[in-house]
Amino acid sequence: MAIREAAVIDWTGRFDSLVANESSLGARELDELGQAAWFTGRHDVCERAWERAFRRFLDDGSGSDAVRCAFWLGFTLGEHGDAVKAGGWMATLLDLGERFAGDPRTDAVTALCRAQAVYLRGDVAESAALYRAAGRAASGVDADVEVLAVMGEGRALMRAGRIDDGVACMDRVMLMIATGHVSDRGAGPAYCAVIASLLARGDIERARVWTRDLGDWCDAQRGLEPFRGECTLHTATVMQFGGEWTAALDAADGVCRTEERTDTLGNAWYRLGELHRVTGRAEPALHAYRRAAALGREVQPGLALVHRDAGELDTAWAGLVRAHSTAREPAVRAELLFAAVLVSLDRRRAADAADAAAELRGFAAGDLLYLRALSSHADGLVALAEGADADAQTLLRGAWSAWRRLDAPYEAALTRVAIGRTARAAGDEEGAQLEFDAARTVLEGLGAVPDLVRLERIAANAGAAPAPTAGLSPREREVLDLVAHGCSNRRIAERLFLSERTVARHVGNILAKLGVPSRSAATAYAFEHGLVSPS
Incomplete structure (x- = not known):
């Protein structure tokens, strides 16, 4: 219609x-x-x-x-x-x-x-x-x-x-x-x-x-103000899902700057936080989540996933548990549960991950492809963690097919990373690397830095001996570890009790010693050569 x-x-x-x-x-x-x-x-x-x-x-x-x-x-x-x-x-x-x-x-x-x-x-x-x-x-x-x-x-x-x-x-x-x-x-x-x-x-x-039809309606109302913010925000949400992250970020930022209604403004700040998070901009993401929370908007699971990217798994888990107790809307609960699966597996709490996946399965019993894809993805990750590689392969392939039908490139790429892990578990390293390469292409195109970091860690040959430290000092190794986990210079300074100027000098020395042009390149090098901690 x-x-x-x-x-x-x-x-x-x-x-x-x-x-x-x-x-x-x-x-x-x-x-x-x-x-x-x-x-x-x-x-x-x-x-x-x-x-x-x-x-x-x-x-x-x-x-x-x-x-x-x-x-x-x-x-x-x-x-x-x-x-x-x-x-x-x-x-x-x-x-x-x-x-x-x-x-x-x-x-x-x-x-x-x-x-x-x-x-x-x-x-x-x-x-x-x-x-x-x-x-x-x-x-x-x-x-x-x-x-x-x-x-x-x-x-x-x-x-x-x-x-x-x-x-x-x-x-x-x-x-x-x-x-x-x-x-x-x-x-x-x-x-x-x-x-x-x-x-x-x-x-x-x-x-x-x-959302497309709402956009057409808004465009036909010259001078329209009351629904422009909500229309733009709905469009940004759909664009993010479809992989149009730059356009979505611009749209959400515009709503944050111009919207007056509290609910819409809170949702806009959360959406902006999500777009900063998936692209690895932790500090802007945290700022956006704080603005959303001040307006009364729930900021989970986004905030928990920022903590997950930084390796702060206990903090991430506590936020998810608190939000889960009050969430009512099906999509919100499903996304909280999927995040709980991710964080539980990172914490090596397989039982917690299985419980969250089982609850998510209940939401996926209907006809909504999005919830079914999310559930199959979660079940596949749990099966992989439990060593049920054949079951994991079937579930993850089903999830990947659903994400493709939904035109969701980010979720499809993350699923391919997991499929690659199942191939590796079955002894097919070549097949694993093909899956990793396909996922890497999509994630690089999107600019999904935290997930690229995780991918490089997974894709690296676990049996290879670590490379030499490239002459990095112990303090530079500490700084590199935090850079690789998405921390800004300010956050590194706070955690290591240094000045930002000192941190900037360390970062410059690290890039020179590794022979790389940027922080993201240093991150990829560090994970590839085992120079940083795994979480």
Whole structure:
């Protein structure tokens, strides 16, 4: 299913035209000004215009239009974090709902607000039923209210664990938008909520389709502000999964610099941290995770994986255990469990890894290819650690095939590294090196420095004698070890109680003695020749 071709709307031009004559506008023109101001991010004008439209509609005796203005005022203020004003307008709306009861449009909006209040109270089962009733009341009466009600029902069902029913609601939402039954005012919030729900579920395939269509919709709204940040962030998430890391980093960084809404901003900082992490920029990653955490965003498993790259395995494990106790969304729990498998195996705790893989298997029982691939990958790693090489080979080949179907080059490359290990365990060193070479090509193209470091350690011939130390002093060996594990000069200085200037001098001497041009080249040389510790 694809969205209808979006008509281009010049919200900036419409806003400029209406605001120039604001003092003489009637109720419906004021409502239109409020909408144009909302789309272009002029929050003060939006609130002022909708307040005036609300009072003008009341004076004109148009109760249903007044109720609708109150709804959008409350919705918009709530989106911008003004809970007090938002609550006041919702209370006003409910009072008017009683006053104008019997009008179909008023009854539909009132029902939607009651459902939303119950959802925010935490009673997701009851709210799902109320949302369903609101959707039925709005059917044929108000398409915007209907789509928001169906969206709310889907979100509540998914939170209640009724995943398939919730996804069915989300598909209805997208069908309503695609067939042109919903205005742009209702389409934006619905798009963003549906895609967020799909990503939280781990439905990468659907999310990729709807993210593309959301981008087309955003591009058709000239001057658009409210959904631009979320649209860009969803796109960055999908781009990272597809291996477009540079473009994804630029997109996430842009959202971090311009977004105002707390939830979106927290998610953007986490995404930026993830992109820094996979490319080996530990300090920027830690900074981004700290910013995300300050905004209330959970920063696991990303933070744990930064600690894993630095060899701080106990710290990584503690963070994963803490986050696992509170995680609810399927994709988040699955990613935490996969990270737990990686960290457990690095800690040589095979039983912990097996437990995490078994729990992950439960999430993969459905039809989502992403979760099945993640589970097969985890099971294959555990089987490899337990010496079940044939089982590991089968599981990892299945995971690799799934990652390829999902167009996920990074995950596919990591799986090939594990497949190479199974070949080596079977005595096929040539086959192992072929797998390592294929993975290396992809990881180098992506710039996945920490994983390249791990790959070089694995690919090196374990039986070869270490090369001479190239004249490195004991202190230079210490510095090289930390460089190879992704530490910045500042972090090395802190750990060795040196100044950054002294560390920089050591790094320069190391590069000269090894005859290599860069830190990454020194890292590869060090692992290849056994000059650094394995973890």
